[in-house]
Amino acid sequence: MxxxxxxxxxxxxxxxxxxxxxxxxxxxxxxxxxxxxxxxxxxxxxxxxxxxxxxxASGDGEIFSWVVHRHPQVPGRQTPFVIALVTLAEGPRVLGELLGVDPDTTDDLIGAAVRIDFQHVDDELTLPVWRLA
Incomplete structure (x- = not known):
C-alpha cells in the first residue's frame, strides 16, 4: 500500500x-x-x-450502507474492495474499508455488527478499517 x-x-x-x-x-x-x-x-x-x-469512541457499530468498489482503479489498492458506512454506538457515522469479506459473494450487510481495526500503512499513516463482529 x-x-x-x-x-x-x-x-x-x-x-x-x-x-x-x-x-x-x-x-x-x-x-x-x-x-x-x-x-x-x-x-x-x-x-x-x-x-x-x-x-x-468504543469502536463498535453497525453497517448503515456499503458498496463494492470495482472501478476506477485506486492508487495503492487492489480492486474490488468493500467500503462500509458505519453508524457508531455513539451516533456519528464513519466510512472505511470492510475487511474479511469477499466482494464477489457479499450478501446484504446492512445492520451487520462491526468492530474497528487499524491498518498500518507506514510510519505516517494508519487507516481505520472495519471487521465483522
Missing part, C-alpha cells in the same frame, strides 16, 4: 490521525454543547462554537 492516496491531514484532523496511530477511534466533540461529529471541522454544526475537543 505504499502508493495509497493520502487523506487530508491538517489542524482540524490531526487529533483523528494521531488517534489511529495510537489504535484509537477519536470523534470530535463540541466543548460548548457536547455534540459529537464526524468528519471533523472547525465549527460545531449544532451551535457554531469553535471550542472543540475529542472523545475516544
Amino acid at each position: 505504499s502508493g495509497v492516496l493520502r487523506p487530508q491531514h491538517n489542524r482540524d484532523t490531526a487529533y483523528f490521525w494521531e488517534g489511529t496511530a495510537a489504535g484509537e477511534l477519536r470523534l470530535q466533540t463540541c466543548n460548548a454543547c457536547g455534540a459529537l461529529r464526524h468528519p471533523p471541522g472547525p465549527a460545531c454544526p449544532d451551535c457554531g462554537a469553535l471550542d472543540r475537543g475529542h472523545v475516544v
Whole structure:
C-alpha cells in the first residue's frame, strides 16, 4: 500500500490521525454543547462554537450502507474492495474499508455488527478499517 492516496491531514484532523496511530477511534466533540461529529471541522454544526475537543469512541457499530468498489482503479489498492458506512454506538457515522469479506459473494450487510481495526500503512499513516463482529 505504499502508493495509497493520502487523506487530508491538517489542524482540524490531526487529533483523528494521531488517534489511529495510537489504535484509537477519536470523534470530535463540541466543548460548548457536547455534540459529537464526524468528519471533523472547525465549527460545531449544532451551535457554531469553535471550542472543540475529542472523545475516544468504543469502536463498535453497525453497517448503515456499503458498496463494492470495482472501478476506477485506486492508487495503492487492489480492486474490488468493500467500503462500509458505519453508524457508531455513539451516533456519528464513519466510512472505511470492510475487511474479511469477499466482494464477489457479499450478501446484504446492512445492520451487520462491526468492530474497528487499524491498518498500518507506514510510519505516517494508519487507516481505520472495519471487521465483522
